[in-house]
Amino acid sequence: xxxxxxxxxxxxxxxxxxxxxxxxxxxxxxxxxxxxxxxxxxxxxxxxxxxxxxxxxxxxxxxxxxxxxxxxxxxxxxxxxxxxxxxxxxxxxxxxxxxxxxxxxxxxxxxxxxxxxxxxxxxxxxxxxxxxxxxxxxxxxxxxxxxxxxxxxxxxxxxxxxxxxxxxxxxxxxxxxxxxxxxxxxxxxxxxxxxxxxxxxxxxxxxxxxxxxxxxxxxxxxxxxxxxxxxxxxxxxxxxxxxxxxxxxxxxxxxxxxxxxxxxxxxxxxxxxxxxxxxxxxxxxxxxxxxxxxxxxxxxxxxxxxxxxxxxxxxxxxxxxxxxxxxxxxxxxxxxxxxxxxxxxxxxxxxxxxxxxxxxxxxxxxxxxxxxxxxxxxxxxxxxxxxxxxxxxxxxxxxxxxxxxxxxxxxxxxxxxxxxxxxxxxxxxxxxxxxxxxxxxxxxxxxxxxxxxxxxxxxxxxx
Amino acid sequence: xxxxxxxxxxxxxxxxxxxxxxxxxxxxxxxxxxxxxxxxxxxxxxxxxxxxxxxxxxxxxxxxxxxxxxxxxxxxxxxxxxxxxxxxxxxxxxxxxxxxxxxxxxxxxxxxxxxxxxxxxxxxxxxxxxxxxxxxxxxxxxxxxxxxxxxxxxxxxxxxxxxxxxxxxxxxxxxxxxxxxxxxxxxxxxxxxxxxxxxxxxxxx
Numbered sequence: 001x002x003x004x005x006x007x008x009x010x011x012x013x014x015x016x017x018x019x020x021x022x023x024x025x026x027x028x029x030x031x032x033x034x035x036x037x038x039x040x041x042x043x044x045x046x047x048x049x050x051x052x053x054x055x056x057x058x059x060x061x062x063x064x065x066x067x068x069x070x071x072x073x074x075x076x077x078x079x080x081x082x083x084x085x086x087x088x089x090x091x092x093x094x095x096x097x098x099x100x101x102x103x104x105x106x107x108x109x110x111x112x113x114x115x116x117x118x119x120x121x122x123x124x125x126x127x128x129x130x131x132x133x134x135x136x137x138x139x140x141x142x143x144x145x146x147x148x149x150x151x152x153x154x155x156x157x158x159x160x161x162x163x164x165x166x167x168x169x170x171x172x173x174x175x176x177x178x179x180x181x182x183x184x185x186x187x188x189x190x191x192x193x194x195x196x197x198x199x200x201x202x203x204x205x206x207x208x209x210x211x212x213x214x215x216x217x218x219x220x221x222x223x224x225x226x227x228x229x230x231x232x233x234x235x236x237x238x239x240x241x242x243x244x245x246x247x248x249x250x251x252x253x254x255x256x257x258x259x260x261x262x263x264x265x266x267x268x269x270x271x272x273x274x275x276x277x278x279x280x281x282x283x284x285x286x287x288x289x290x291x292x293x294x295x296x297x298x299x300x301x302x303x304x305x306x307x308x309x310x311x312x313x314x315x316x317x318x319x320x321x322x323x324x325x326x327x328x329x330x331x332x333x334x335x336x337x338x339x340x341x342x343x344x345x346x347x348x349x350x351x352x353x354x355x356x357x358x359x360x361x362x363x364x365x366x367x368x369x370x371x372x373x374x375x376x377x378x379x380x381x382x383x384x385x386x387x388x389x390x391x392x393x394x395x396x397x398x399x400x401x402x403x404x405x406x407x408x409x410x411x412x413x414x415x416x417x418x419x420x421x422x423x424x425x426x427x428x429x430x431x432x433x434x435x436x437x438x439x440x441x442x443x444x445x446x447x448x449x450x451x452x453x454x455x456x457x458x459x460x461x462x463x
Numbered sequence: 464x465x466x467x468x469x470x471x472x473x474x475x476x477x478x479x480x481x482x483x484x485x486x487x488x489x490x491x492x493x494x495x496x497x498x499x500x501x502x503x504x505x506x507x508x509x510x511x512x513x514x515x516x517x518x519x520x521x522x523x524x525x526x527x528x529x530x531x532x533x534x535x536x537x538x539x540x541x542x543x544x545x546x547x548x549x550x551x552x553x554x555x556x557x558x559x560x561x562x563x564x565x566x567x568x569x570x571x572x573x574x575x576x577x578x579x580x581x582x583x584x585x586x587x588x589x590x591x592x593x594x595x596x597x598x599x600x601x602x603x604x605x606x607x608x609x610x611x612x613x614x615x616x617x618x619x620x621x622x623x624x625x626x627x628x629x630x631x632x633x634x635x636x637x638x639x640x641x642x643x644x645x646x647x648x649x650x651x652x653x654x655x656x657x658x659x660x661x662x663x664x665x666x667x668x
Contacts, residue, residue, distance in 0.1 A: 226572030230596060258464055258514065258667050259646040260586050261566025261578045265594050270576050273594035276610075277603055461602045 006128035007198065007206040009097045011139045011188060013073035014043045017065050017096070019087055020078035020103075021047030021056050028102060028148040029078040033057055038151055041143040046072070065094045072096040076136065076146045081105030084132065085117045092125025100146050101131035107194050108133050119196045134193025135169040138176070140186055141212065147191075149173055160185020161214030162297050163207045165200070167192060167221045171247075171286075175219065178290055183432030184297035187213045201228045208236040215296045217243045217289055223271065230274055237279035241296040241455055244275050245283045279458035281451045288447065294437045295448040299413040301456035304382035306333035307449060308375045309356035311387035312363045312395055316442070317356035320385060320417060323446035329457075330383075330450050332356075339378040346370035361392040365402040372406045383449055384414040390424040400427040404434040413452060417445050464645050466511045467666040469552060476664065479637045481630065481649075483661035485555040492536040495553045496529045503527045503556040505662075506535050508542065510549035514665075517584060525556060557660045562651035563617050564592070565630055567638035569645050575638040579631055581613040582651040589613075599635050604628045623654055630659065643668050 016036065020029035029049070036045055037057060047056040050063050062068050065075060065087075075096045077087055081103050091099055099122065106115035115132065122129040130136060136146030140159045147154075154173065157180045164179065164186065166172030172191040179186055188210070190203055200223060207213045216236065223229045236242050249268050275282050281296070283289040307324050309332070311317035324330045333355055335343070343353045347370065350360055359367045368386070375381050386403055388395050407414055415437045418428050428438045439445035467475070473483050489495045489506075498504060508521040516522050521542060523535040536551065543549040564582030569575060573596050580592025593607040608614050608624060618624045630652070638644060646667040653660045 223572070226570070227574060230573060258466075259566065259568070259648040259665055260564055260650055261568050261576075261648050262646045263587060264580070264590065264592050265566075265568050265570075265576050265578055267570075269594055270570050270573055270596065273576065274573060274596050276606070277595055277600075 006098050007202065009073045010100060010128070010130065010137055011144060012142045013098075013144065015046070015071060015073050016041070016043060016144075017046040017048050017062075017068060017072045017075045018078070019048040019065060019075055019091075021049050021052070021061065023052065023056050027078075030056075031148045031150060032076055032078060032102070032146055033059075035145045035147065035151060036143075039140075039143040039145045041145075043073075044070070048075075065090050065096060068094065073098065074144075075099045076102060078102040078148065081111065081114060081132070085114070085121050088118055088121040088127065088129075089125075091127060092121065095125075096127060098128040099130070100134065100136040101129060101193075102134060102136055102146065102148060103131075104133040106132045107196065115194065115196050122197055129197040130190075131193040132196060133169075135172055135191035137191070138186070138189040147173065147189075153177075155180025157182075157189075158185035159187075160297065161187050161212065162217060162293050163188040163190070163210065163213040163215070164217045164219075165190045165192065165203050165207065166219040167195065167200070168219060168247075169193065171219050175217075175286060175289065178286070179293070182290060182294060183429070183435070183437075184294055195224060199224045201225050201232050204229075204236050204242075205232045208232070208239050213240070215241045215243065215293060217293050218245070219289070220244060220246045220271075221248065230278075233274060233278035233280065237458070241281060242278070243281040243283055243289060243292045243296065245286065245289045246271060246275070279455065281455060287444075291439065291444050291448045292451050294432075295413075295415060295452050296455070298435045298437055299415070299452055300411065301459060302382045302413050302449075302453055303456075305329055305331045305453050306380055306382045307331065307385060308333045308335070308378070308381040308383070309385045309387065310359060310368065310371050310375070311356055311389075312359050312361055312392050313387065313389045314358045316387045316389060316417065316419075317358050320387060320442040320445065321356050323442040324385070324449070327446045327450040329453055330446065333378070333381045335375075336378050336380050339374045339380075342374040343371065346374070360394075362394040363392075363399075364394040364396065365398040367394070368399055369402050369406070372410070376406075376410055376412065382412060383453070384410070384412055385417060385445055385449070386414065387417045388427075390418060390420050390427055397427065397430075400430055404431055404436055407431075407434065407436040413449065415439060415445055415449065417442060464667040467668055469509055469550070469664060472664045472666040475641075475666070476637070476649075476661070479633045481633050481637070481661070483649075483664055484557055486552055487554075488550050489536070489553050490551075492529075492533040495526075495532045495536055495551075498553045499527065499532060501527065504532070505554045505556055506532070506539060507552050507554070508539050508546070508549050509552055510543065510546040512546040512549075554662065557653045557662050558655040558657070560653040560655035560660070561616050561619070562653055563627070564648065564650035565634050565652055566649065567634055567644065567647040569638070569642070570596075575635070577607075577631060577635045577638065579607050579627070580611065581617065586650060597635050597639050599632070604631050607631065617654060619654060619656070623659075626659060627654070 562583035
């Protein structure tokens, strides 16, 4: 068996061979090489192509990985499936540490034998292998990008603390593109395809130990090693937030069940139970996955379930109150008498001192500031939702700047709800890039805070 | 998969401190009357060929007089002809209460799965259940109940929370100890004012 700890050499390689590199811009091997160059990767880069002579994209090309003659940390293999096992053998002879097999045409199309041959070859030489049939990895810190997707099609994520593992390349790159548009940044993207050798257990295990990863999000289709997965999942969930989107809810349940228990406890339900026991946060769809990623990337765990709502629109305050109250775990906070006194002094008479606190449509930076000052010190308030509707006369860039300023000082989880078009979106981007999660619906905001609080409960439990 | 004999299943549960309602096989009406001794009883046909006893009319409730018992026996005996081999079992009548299901399943990949839910004949209609994979921590067991929409009904507003948690723990132990058990249903477990009564057991090996 290969050494699974070698995943690090895939993500932080000092030397990379791109096997199947090509001068033809339509070839996967060309795009991969081009992406390495574009991202500013500063390790050694070796194009390998058995037919090419001279240079590809200005780099000296080798006919075989064996000819390179120096240490290769990672080989990215993008040659037709039938040649991959022999290329892997060459990698073995060249003492390559790790390989990412981008090529498809293996078990996913019924070529199980070819895949087995490939794994046997990698195992024989102790090569840690990802794939086949995968996008590979992206690590903005080390500027590693094995994705064969043209960069102009994909929003580039900032450097951050969220790592994303996905079995599927297509769903993976879609979510990766969306992450590029989010304020929180990316630590690692790992698309592991057929999981012929490295699988979800190894990758979760790696990300759990990785100091650059604060939050793990994953898109899962299947789980290969059940008991090992449970073991790693329980460790990972206790260590950092893990958000999971699992496909296959509607797959046929247990066939021919003889008992009610077997009829109810189908594969999906059992896996959901495993996630719950590990403290994972379960997302129902792609947008929820991102909502949760956003809040867990920036917010501390709350001390309790009590939420204060500050708004500049009465209706939005009521909708948010409804969403919070129906979340199952969150509560609407009762302000302390001291808070009420402070607010009574600082607010104009038209503001009713209650939760949700409606600051009225003419509220600007100062009124938001005074309200947040009172809530920050309130021992009955565990979390804060600030609603800022930019269509109102009072809300402007100064108000948004005030929220950002406040966000940088408060110790309580704080999120914003801001709904609107261009003017709003501009401010939302401002707030998000400063680390204030912004939601475009009260329900999404309440669900996200509820997930955060559930995780706090999980973390505080006696294991 | 094979259904474990009811009385053997009952004894296995007993080894784990899980009590089920007083039951006995009978081979004629006279034995059933003897079992009854004037108290109301239930009479059922057990056969691997019919898993939905109530729906198939193979359960008779609340039989007290020798005449009722004899008539019921003759009736079930006749109906059961088509699902041979079968056995007729008599049980004490349960007290009224809320019906829950506690179950277990061996998942080939993940191991022993434990289930609790709102039980009885509507279990698959309401689908209000919680699952966990063994081994179960104290928190897992508490969290299972917390997950149920019907937790207040099931626990009688929390009065029987401990009792149910204890049952889940015992079922999990039984499943973990007995690798040959593929599926287990205790359904219904009737939660009464005083405690619990297990009325039906199904263990598949």
